[in-house]
Structure formats: structure tokens, C-alpha cells
Amino acid sequence: MDPRAISLVRTSFKAVAAVDGGPDKLTSSFYAFLFARNPEIRELFTATMTGQRERLVTAIAYVVDHLDDLEASLPFLEQLGRDHRKYGIVDRHYAAVGAALILALERFAGTELWTDEVAAAWDDAIAIIAGTMMNAANAETGPAAVGATVIEHVEVLQDVAIIRLQLDEPLKYAAGQYISVQVPSRPRMWRYLSPAIPANDAGQIEFHVRRVSGGWVSPAIVQRTEVGERWVVGSPLGSLGVAGAGGRNMLMVGSGTGLAPLRAQIMEMSARSQNPKVHLFMGGTYPCDLYDFDTMSDIARSNPWLTVVPVSENDTDPWWHDGGPVPALSRQLMPSPVGVLAASFGSWAERDVQIAGSPSMIAGTVDALVAGGTPHENIRHDPLI
Known part of the structure; x- marks a missing residue:
């Protein structure tokens, strides 16, 4: 797609999303068009569509933001194509989805914004999205699930x-x-x-x-x-992951169960002989949320490339928790939002950064790190779908 077409897609999508209740109205309209014209597709979805609607808008927003960097977005689309096989999605469904999305966007963009040129730009964008997903799904030989x-x-x-x-x-x-x-x-x-x-x-x-x-x-x-x-x-x-021994040093920031993808990487790294340095900030709302602190500490003790900093927004556990913090944790704990504390250590400009947690935690951590001097292009996290 040329730069003008990309700009038209982004501008029109942001205009629709900025309307009061825009994302909800857009997805509701999209599914209404889709199911009215293709009732057999309705059987592929659950009775409640709340989560699916949220993921749809987030996925579209991610792709729209990366249209000028297809090298970054195509792997994500290919993964989505392979993943959607589990729903029973086949080639003809992609055309139906594209047509319904165009109708929904046109309805909420309005006649002034939705010109023939905008419609043509969206046709091109949907062709890229659908074609990439279909090709990846059709090339897959393994089971859908x-x-x-x-x-x-x-x-x-x-x-x-x-x-x-x-x-x-x-x-x-x-x-x-x-x-x-x-x-x-x-x-x-x-x-x-x-x-x-x-x-x-x-x-x-x-x-x-x-x-x-x-x-x-x-x-x-x-x-x-x-x-x-x-x-x-x-x-x-997803595409989170660390390089080998020759890769850049890492900053990892995880909160609660969002630590899981960082934990898996660190465990994999611990089986290798050489690794980049990793600074892990593991956080939670309460000290008890750092239930896996001992595991990370044990790995750090035998792997000098890993530094673990435990962080909690509160320095005491809630009334309903009866276990109490691990003694070693209670001595090391730093009370602060994890992203704010990580940013207070410096700019991290020389490190690759990974963030994992809730959407609000990720957004807050990105803002804190960028404000502290961390280049935005150094920061990675999964699409919030």
C-alpha cells in the first residue's frame, strides 16, 4: 500500500474509534452485518460476543498501526490465520468478513469521511489482511488444535x-x-x-x-x-523472545500472572551456557502476587546474567490472604507500581525491553519508560487481544 492509502485507512479507523462508544458500535454493526448475510457463520461463535468484539477492534488497530511496516505485521497475521483454523474458518469466510467490516466502517465514518478513495484504501488493506491469513492457514499441515x-x-x-x-x-x-x-x-x-x-x-x-x-x-x-x-x-x-548470547541485554517487566511468558524465556535461557544480561522487574498489587519469586530467585542465584527485582504496589498483603510473604521477599520488596520503579532506574536505552501483564499495566509501563528516556522502538509487548 502507498503512504496515502495507509494514511486514509488510519485516519478513518481512528475517526470511527474516537466516536463515543465507537469501538462497541463498530463491532456490533460488523457482527450484525456478518451474521445477517452469513447465518451459518454464527454457529462458529459463542452466545456471548463481548470478548470477541474487544479482540476484533484490538487486532484491527494493531494491523492498521503496522501497515507501513509489513515485515512486522505479516508474521502476526500469519499466526492469526493458522490460529483461526480452530474455529472452522475457510477461505470463503474471509470475503464475508471483509465485506461486513467495510459496511460497518462506512456506516459510522459518515459520507464526508467515507469517500471512494477511502473505500478503495480499505479494500487494499483487507485484501492484504485476508490474503496473508488465508495463505498461512492453507499452508499449514498440522492439526488446528x-x-x-x-x-x-x-x-x-x-x-x-x-x-x-x-x-x-x-x-x-x-x-x-x-x-x-x-x-x-x-x-x-x-x-x-x-x-x-x-x-x-x-x-x-x-x-x-x-x-x-x-x-x-x-x-x-x-x-x-x-x-x-x-x-x-x-x-x-506472539513474537516475544530473546536472542542468543550475542544478542542485546534485556529489560523484562512483568506483573502478576503476566510474568508467565518472561518466566518461560528465562527458564529456557537457564539451560544455555551463555546469555545476554537480563534485568527482571516482577511486580504485583500485593506481596502475595509475587508467588513465584522463589523460582526466579533460585534461577538468579545460579545464573549471574539474571537480576531479579521484586516490586509491589502495597507493602502488606490484603486481609483475605492468610499466607504472608516469603521472608526473603519481605526484606527485598520495593513498594511501587512496577513500571514506574523500572523507569526510575534509568533510560534502559541500550537494552531490548519486554513487558507482560494487563493492558493497563503495559500501557502505564510503556509511558513511564518512554518518559524516562527509553526509545519506544526498543519496547516490545504482545498485541493486547
Whole structure:
């Protein structure tokens, strides 16, 4: 796409998103057009569409932001194409999705903004998106998803559980990627989780899951998962990861269960003889949220390239937590939002930066680091979908 077409796509999308309730109205209209014209597609989705709507807008926004850097966005689209096979998506569905999105955008952009030139620019953008996803999906020869059996379920906090599964066949994923899962109590409600351990020949995978208040899936996972139940695991997504010994030194900032993709990378690195230096800030709202501090500390003690800084926004645990912090943690703890504290250490201009956590934590950490002098192009995190 030429620069003007990219600018038209970005301007029109941002104009629609800026309207009061724009993202919700856009996605509601999109799905209304899609299902009215293609009722058979409705069967591929769950009754509640809230999470799917949010992920749609975020995914579109990510691609729109990267249209002038296809080298960065095409791998993401290829991963999405492979991942969408689990829904039963086939080639004809992409045309239907593109047509519905154009109709929804036109409805909310208005006649002044939605010109023939804007429509043509969006046609080009959707052609790139759909073509890339279709080609990647059609080139894939492996299964769309694999089965897995729960072999361990441990509630480490009132709202956090560690789930370990035995995959029916080993899954190839890079440490730092995330994966969609489907649990038996919530059929067709796929949710993205980051493996907390590297891929292994034994075919085991581990997830750390926090219960989200009002969520559909996470409370079921944390409170109702039973050993022996069957899950379905989709294709890996994301591009977080560290280079080998010759790569740049790293700053990693993780919060709560968002530590998982960073944890998997550090565990993988600990099996290598040489690594870049890694400075890990692991944070939480309360000291008890740093439940995995001992694991990271043990790795740091035997691997001098790793420095671990525990951070908590509060210096005491909430009333409902009865375990208390680990003694070593209570002596080292720094009370602060994790991103703010990381930024206070300097600009980190000479390091590659990875951030993992909630969308608000990631956004706040990016702002703090950039304000402190960290170049924005050094910072990486997954699309917030």
C-alpha cells in the first residue's frame, strides 16, 4: 500500500474509534452485518460476543498501526490465520468478513469521511489482511488444535491457579508466545494464555491463570478445573523472545500472572551456557502476587546474567490472604507500581525491553519508560487481544 492509502485507512479507523462508544458500535454493526448475510457463520461463535468484539477492534488497530511496516505485521497475521483454523474458518469466510467490516466502517465514518478513495484504501488493506491469513492457514499441515489432559491443578492464591497439562502430542511453541485454550465448562469460549514453561519433548505445558472478576472463563479455570479433564489447545501466537548470547541485554517487566511468558524465556535461557544480561522487574498489587519469586530467585542465584527485582504496589498483603510473604521477599520488596520503579532506574536505552501483564499495566509501563528516556522502538509487548 502507498503512504496515502495507509494514511486514509488510519485516519478513518481512528475517526470511527474516537466516536463515543465507537469501538462497541463498530463491532456490533460488523457482527450484525456478518451474521445477517452469513447465518451459518454464527454457529462458529459463542452466545456471548463481548470478548470477541474487544479482540476484533484490538487486532484491527494493531494491523492498521503496522501497515507501513509489513515485515512486522505479516508474521502476526500469519499466526492469526493458522490460529483461526480452530474455529472452522475457510477461505470463503474471509470475503464475508471483509465485506461486513467495510459496511460497518462506512456506516459510522459518515459520507464526508467515507469517500471512494477511502473505500478503495480499505479494500487494499483487507485484501492484504485476508490474503496473508488465508495463505498461512492453507499452508499449514498440522492439526488446528491438540487435545490435552489436566494432570495438576494448584491454587497458589485465592484468585490464582497453576494448571499443568499433558498434551496428546508435543506442541512446538517459542518461549514467550501465547496460546488459545478451550476448557470443557466453557465450550467455544477460547481464551489466550501464555505458557509458563518452555516447550518440551515430554509434551507438558503449564499455565498460570488469575481469576478475572466477572469473567466467563478464568473463574471456571481457577475454581473448577479438575485433574483428568480434557482441554483443547490452539496454535501458538506472539513474537516475544530473546536472542542468543550475542544478542542485546534485556529489560523484562512483568506483573502478576503476566510474568508467565518472561518466566518461560528465562527458564529456557537457564539451560544455555551463555546469555545476554537480563534485568527482571516482577511486580504485583500485593506481596502475595509475587508467588513465584522463589523460582526466579533460585534461577538468579545460579545464573549471574539474571537480576531479579521484586516490586509491589502495597507493602502488606490484603486481609483475605492468610499466607504472608516469603521472608526473603519481605526484606527485598520495593513498594511501587512496577513500571514506574523500572523507569526510575534509568533510560534502559541500550537494552531490548519486554513487558507482560494487563493492558493497563503495559500501557502505564510503556509511558513511564518512554518518559524516562527509553526509545519506544526498543519496547516490545504482545498485541493486547
